[in-house]
Amino acid sequence: MNYIPASLTIAGTDPSGGAGIQADLKTFQELQSYGMSVITSVVAQNTTGVQDVQHMPTPMIKQQLESVISDIPFQAFKTGMLANIDIMQAVAEKISPLDIPYIMDPVMVAASGDRLIAEDAQIYLRENLLPLTTVTTPNIPEAEVITDRTIDTLEDMQQAAKQIVHEYGAGAALVKGGHMQGEAVDFLYDGNKTHTLSAERIDTNNTHGTGCTYSAAIAAYMSHGYPLPEALQKAKEYVTAAISHSFPIGNGSGPTNHWALRKELVK
Ligand SMILES: Nc1ncnc2c1ncn2[C@@H]1O[C@H](COP(=O)(O)OP(=O)(O)OP(=O)(O)O)[C@@H](O)[C@H]1O
Numbered sequence: 001m002n003y004i005p006a007s008l009t010i011a012g013t014d015p016s017g018g019a020g021i022q023a024d025l026k027t028f029q030e031l032q033s034y035g036m037s038v039i040t041s042v043v044a045q046n047t048t049g050v051q052d053v054q055h056m057p058t059p060m061i062k063q064q065l066e067s068v069i070s071d072i073p074f075q076a077f078k079t080g081m082l083a084n085i086d087i088m089q090a091v092a093e094k095i096s097p098l099d100i101p102y103i104m105d106p107v108m109v110a111a112s113g114d115r116l117i118a119e120d121a122q123i124y125l126r127e128n129l130l131p132l133t134t135v136t137t138p139n140i141p142e143a144e145v146i147t148d149r150t151i152d153t154l155e156d157m158q159q160a161a162k163q164i165v166h167e168y169g170a171g172a173a174l175v176k177g178g179h180m181q182g183e184a185v186d187f188l189y190d191g192n193k194t195h196t197l198s199a200e201r202i203d204t205n206n207t208h209g210t211g212c213t214y215s216a217a218i219a220a221y222m223s224h225g226y227p228l229p230e231a232l233q234k235a236k237e238y239v240t241a242a243i244s245h246s247f248p249i250g251n252g253s254g255p256t257n258h259w260a261l262r263k264e265l266v267k
C-alpha cells in the first residue's frame, strides 16, 4: 500500500456517541479512512439535548492541529462545531496552508435545538472560513443564517446553494433537506451545475448526528480520491443507510447506525 487514506475532523464531542467527533471517527473507520481528531469543545450532551459545554483553550487547539499536521499525512478534513471567533481564528490559521479537500459542516444548532456557536461567530464563519472550503454542508436553518433569507421551497434551497458559492466564496455548497417535508432532497451547487441527491424519507426520530455523519462520510470518500459529486453520492447512500438502520436507544432522538453498510456482522 503506497499511502493510507486518512481523514481529520476538527469538532466538538458527544459522549453519547451519536454526533460530533465520535460520529466522525466511527464514520471514518467504517469507510476505511484512518481517522484522526482535534477537539475544539467538550460538550456534555446526549440524545435529549446539551447539558453543558467547555471550550478548549485556543493554544491547545492549535497545538493539537500542529501535532497531527506535522506527523501524519491526510487527504481530507472536516470541521464541525467551532464555537466562537477565537476558535475559528485559530483553526483558520492552521488549516489555510493545507491544499486538500476541506468539508465544512457549519454547525450552529444541535438537532435538539440547543445553540452550539456564538451569534457573532456566524458572521465570522461566513466571511473567513467559507472561502477556504471545498464544500460546505448547511442544513436549512444554517443556510438561512448564512444567506440571510428564508428558505421555504426546493427552489429556495437551490438559490441558497448558489448564493453561498457566488456571494460568500465557498468552493461548493450542499444545502440539506432533512428539515423539509417529503423526500429527503439535498442540492449540491459546484460552481457550474446543481446536482440533486434524493432519498426516500425514513419515518424515524433517530436522526441525532446525521449532519456530522454525512460530512464525515464526504471527507472519508474524498480521502480515497473520489471527486466531489461522486463522494457526495456515496456519502448520501451511507447516511441514508445509517438513518434507516438507526437505533432506538436513549431517551431522545437516537443515533444513526454507523455500521449499516457492513456485510459481515459479529453475530
Ligand atoms: N428522516 C430522514 N430520512 C431520510 N433522510 C434523511 C432524514 N432526515 C435527514 N435526512 C438526510 O440526512 C442528511 C442530513 O440532513 P439534515 O438536514 O438532517 O442535517 P443536519 O440538520 O445538519 O443534521 P443534525 O441532525 O446532525 O443537525 C441529509 O442528506 C438529509 O436529506
Ligand SMILES: Cc1ncc(CO)c(N)n1
Pocket (backbone or CB within 6 Å): 011, 012, 013, 014, 019, 020, 021, 043, 045, 080, 081, 107, 109, 110, 111, 208, 209, 210, 211, 212
Ligand atoms: C459536538 C456536536 N457537533 C455537532 C452537533 C450537531 O448534530 C452536535 N449535536 N454536537
